[in-house]
Amino acid sequence: MTEIRGWAAHGAGKPLEFTCIDVGALGPEEVEIKVEYCGLCHSDLSTKNNDWGMSQYPVILGHEAVGTVTAVGEHTKGVKVGQRVGVGWNASSCMHCHQCMTGQHNLCAEALPTIIGHQGGFSDKIRAHWAWAIPLPDSLDISAAGPLLCGGVTVFEPLAVMNVRPTDRVGVVGIGGLGHMALKFARAWGCEVTAFTSTEAKADEARGFGAHHVVATRDADALKRAVGSLDFILVTVNVPLDWAALTACLRPNGNLHVVGAILEPMSISAIDLIFGQKRVSGSPNGSPPAMAAMLDFAARHQILPQVEHFPMSRVNDALEHLEAGKARYRVVLDPDFA
Known part of the structure; x- marks a missing residue:
């Protein structure tokens, strides 16, 4: 035994x-x-x-x-x-x-x-x-x-398999157990990195982890300023989000990639994807x-x-x-x- x-x-x-x-x-x-x-x-x-x-x-x-x-x-x-x-x-x-x-x-x-x-x-x-x-x-x-x-490989893998380039502008949604590692990896990958957080008190920590910019997701004006600015957005949280606002932050040919285990269906407009030739994807570990x-x-x-x-x-x-x-x-x- x-x-x-x-x-x-x-x-x-x-x-x-x-x-x-x-x-x-x-x-x-x-x-x-x-x-x-x-x-x-x-x-x-x-x-x-x-x-x-x-x-x-x-x-x-x-x-x-x-x-x-x-x-x-x-x-x-x-x-x-x-x-x-x-x-x-x-x-x-x-x-x-x-x-x-x-x-x-x-x-x-x-x-x-x-x-x-x-x-x-x-x-x-x-x-x-x-x-x-x-x-x-x-x-x-x-x-x-x-x-x-x-957690580390979960946020690292998308950078490789989704062909994220060092010249890309990358957003990370959620500065938690996954997100703080994603900021570190994306910064070391060579990207310009934007952190999205609902907790404004985390802004300085997010910058310390590698974010060049921080967007407060509860600030409608801040979200508007981010429209059309990112090539790749990595969602690390497991709660429903304002998917329309996030997809609006993508540039043409941008990709919204999910690694947080969100249990609820994601409501995303097909029109928003079609006219910007945008994509939604996900990956495990x-x-x-x-x-x-x-x-x-x-x-x-x-x-x-x-x-x-x-x-x-x-x-x-x-x-x-x-x-x-x-x-x-x-x-x-x-x-x-x-």
């Missing part, structure tokens, strides 16, 4: 409880990792509460885990015991479909989320397929690197190659999230802190098992 000790949800909306779960023998292509830090993401909260209707209980949450490889299966490749790696939103994929074979593993129909049908990183150890255990650059601070593996590229880029530019640390034994306090909107801007849990 192989047990993982961690903090598990046993039902929708219930506090996490310390739990031991038998996960069986290590698979031939799996690696086992001693968790040293694990980021807390809003997706953990959504999974805890079954907001998406696909949670499976009991589940140890946490999908931004970093640590040291302690065991490898007999058919593992490219990862060795003692290496520092990270695991993000997915723990495995089929490795033989078209998406996997073309480097888009995150779009695999059989991709296994780390915290849905699998045990996550609010634990003493975590397992993943070797391809999804991403080596960490030595120059990145491991104590803050965890959130890059989900990222594949192993994308995650590795993001980590290399982050190491080159020393991009890390701004984090707060909680001991893992206070995970329920950390979840309340996140749900109350008090996190500035990502939370990382430090294992403190006896």
